[in-house]
Amino acid sequence: MYTSAVWNVKEDHEDEFKRRWQESVDAASLEQPGIVFRLLRDVESPRRFTSNDGPWRGLNQISAMRNSSEFHASMASMEEHLDSYEISTWELVAEVS
Structure with missing residues (x-):
């Protein structure tokens, strides 16, 4: 299983969004090893x-x-920098390497 999101960031908020996203996944990666x-x-x-x-x-x-x-706290910290976003969950159906 995979997750993805499309983030549409407010103008001039790109750097702050990237910083908030990085903080969010730094914490998540400690709780979810291997992701x-x-x-x-x-x-x-x-x-x-x-x-x-x-x-x-x-x-x-x-x-x-x-x-x-x-997760809810990290989303709240990012939302103020977004015009919109969409989160999805995916299953792998094929892979080529």
Whole structure:
């Protein structure tokens, strides 16, 4: 299982958003060993970011993380810097390396 989000950041808030996202995943990575957290920036639309995280063991692990007070606090700290965002959960159906 994987999680992702698309983050549309307010103008001139990009650096603060990146800082808040980094703080959020620094804490999450200690609680969720083995999960890789990535933040990517759209080169054609520099206020648009996506994050991709995983692999998670399953929906229970994702739900526990999303229901935690730490997750809610980190989301609140980022929301003031966002115009909008969308969070998704994905299952792996194919992989080539």
